[in-house]
Amino acid sequence: MTLHQTACNGKECFLLKGKPLTLRNNEGRNRIDDLVIINLPIQEVFAYVTDHANDKYWKPFVTESKQISAGPIGVGTLFEVVIVTLKRRIADQVEVLEYEPYHWYVYRSNSQLFAFTGQLSFSTVVSGTHIQGHVNFHAQGLWKLFTPFLAIFFRSQSKQTFARLKQIMEISEQKTA
Numbered sequence: 001m002t003l004h005q006t007a008c009n010g011k012e013c014f015l016l017k018g019k020p021l022t023l024r025n026n027e028g029r030n031r032i033d034d035l036v037i038i039n040l041p042i043q044e045v046f047a048y049v050t051d052h053a054n055d056k057y058w059k060p061f062v063t064e065s066k067q068i069s070a071g072p073i074g075v076g077t078l079f080e081v082v083i084v085t086l087k088r089r090i091a092d093q094v095e096v097l098e099y100e101p102y103h104w105y106v107y108r109s110n111s112q113l114f115a116f117t118g119q120l121s122f123s124t125v126v127s128g129t130h131i132q133g134h135v136n137f138h139a140q141g142l143w144k145l146f147t148p149f150l151a152i153f154f155r156s157q158s159k160q161t162f163a164r165l166k167q168i169m170e171i172s173e174q175k176t177a
Contacts, residue, residue, distance in 0.1 A: 032135045036162035038169050039128040042102050046122050048169060049131065050105050052079035052094050058165045060157055061085055074099045081109070113140055133162070 038045050048054055050073055055065040064082035071077070077096040082089060090113070097117075098106035108117040116137040123130045 030137050030139075032137070033133065034159060034162050035130065035132045036166050037125060037127055037130050038166050040169055042122055042124045042129045045129040045131065045169065046102050046105070049120065049122075049165070050096075050099070052081060052107070055079075055081055058168050059161055060164075063089075068093070111140075114138070115140065131162070 051067070053066050055062045061083040062081055063084050066080055067073070067077065068080045069076070069078040073096065075096055075098065079094040080091060081094050082091045090111070092109050092111045094107050094109050096107050098104060102122055104122070105120045106117065109115060114137050116135055119134045121132045
């Protein structure tokens with residue numbers, strides 16, 4: 001069985017044995033939502049989370065991360081993030097699309113495998129900072145066929161990622177107190 005990528009009616013699709021293979025619209029399944037409350041002030045949490053140079057400390061698979069554009073973090077800031085998956089090292093750029101300090105942060109990656117847009121909203125609660133996260137990912141190429149499985153995997157990683165962020169930030173704060 002061989003799949004061939006081609007264009008069908010102006011859209012990307014796949015051919016299986018010469019016939020178009022219909023992929024269901026998985027738009028709703030490509031969204032991952034999660035939240036966390038971190039027992040620290042919003043200014044500290046926002047600064048740490050929106051600096052992708054910190055990704056290597058709290059995001060799974062990220063082995064390197066650094067800012068590659070000059071200046072303070074804001075709209076247009078670029079970061080290079082390196083992940084290791086399936087024993088492959090993949091470097092990608094993350095771009096800040098929207099930046100409203102202590103309230104809202106939107107960023108995207110145009111990865112050749114998994115393009116995504118992340119949205120984070122921040123609010124102050126009695127115990128610290130509430131973060132609500134939404135990620136929309138778009139598998140590319142043949143990976144589109146595995147979108148339902150990827151969504152399950154990414155959702156489980158999201159929970160672990162936010163739990164690790166909370167742990168790292170709160171433990172770090174206890175050490176400096």
